[in-house]
Structure formats: C-alpha cells, structure tokens
Amino acid sequence: MTKKILVLSTFILLIIGCSTTVNPDEYLRRMNITLQGDYEIMKRNSSPAIGDLLIEFELKLGEADYNNVVNTIKLSREFEVLDSHDSYPSGLGNLSSTDIKEFACFRNGTYYKHLYIPDTIGSGWETYNVFLKNDSILYFQYVDE
Numbered sequence: 001m002t003k004k005i006l007v008l009s010t011f012i013l014l015i016i017g018c019s020t021t022v023n024p025d026e027y028l029r030r031m032n033i034t035l036q037g038d039y040e041i042m043k044r045n046s047s048p049a050i051g052d053l054l055i056e057f058e059l060k061l062g063e064a065d066y067n068n069v070v071n072t073i074k075l076s077r078e079f080e081v082l083d084s085h086d087s088y089p090s091g092l093g094n095l096s097s098t099d100i101k102e103f104a105c106f107r108n109g110t111y112y113k114h115l116y117i118p119d120t121i122g123s124g125w126e127t128y129n130v131f132l133k134n135d136s137i138l139y140f141q142y143v144d145e
Contacts, residue, residue, distance in 0.1 A: 022046050024057050031128050033072050038062030055142040066136045073111045076104035084108050109134045
C-alpha cells in the first residue's frame, strides 16, 4: 500500500511540476528584473525531481522590456564589460555556503546575469541565470539542487 501511495504521489508531482504555467515575471523579479509586459513567451519548462527543480523559459522581448533588462543588468554592482578573450566568471569560488554570489557582464553581444543563493534546505544552491542576446531573446534558467 505504501508503495502505491509513493508512486501515485510521484506521478501527481510530475504532472503538476511539468505545467506550462511557469510565470517568468515571478522568477525574474528575484533577480531584481521587472518586466513591463512587452514580451512573448517562446518556450517554458518545469522539470522537478526528488530534491531538485529546473525551470527554464525563453522570451522574445519588445523594445521596452529589452531596454529595461539591459539597464537592470548594467546597474548590477558586479557588472563588467568583458573582451572576447576575457575569462567569464563562473562557479562559486571559495565562498562559504552562507554567502550570496551575484555577477553580471556583457560579452560578445550578450548580457549575462547570475545569482547564487544558498539553499535553505540542505547544502545546495539556488541558481538564477539570464542570458540576453542582442536579438532581444532572453533565456532564463533556475536550478534548485
């Protein structure tokens, strides 16, 4: 009986978790990015697993939202303009598990913004990643490990 309940619960979580009702505004707001509604959702995906969650979406931004996102990224305290030969900051380095890490940059025609927040459960990280290309396509990924 316990096995049937576990299988049924897992099935229900998968159905609910794979919903296409991912709200881009909610996830971007956590990165201090506020959209003005001038966008079209191209793709969105939610993939839960035991202890993990992956949220992805792709937006085609209109001019107002594109300019707003670019300005928000440029105003990030860690923003840098990188040469195509510069190393792109990645990973968490030697941070303690209680430090929040944020960085943003512009490189080769793409704006990047990343936010790492220590997970409140366990020892993993919540990671938020935004890539905004000059063709106004915004790619977002959230991972909770």
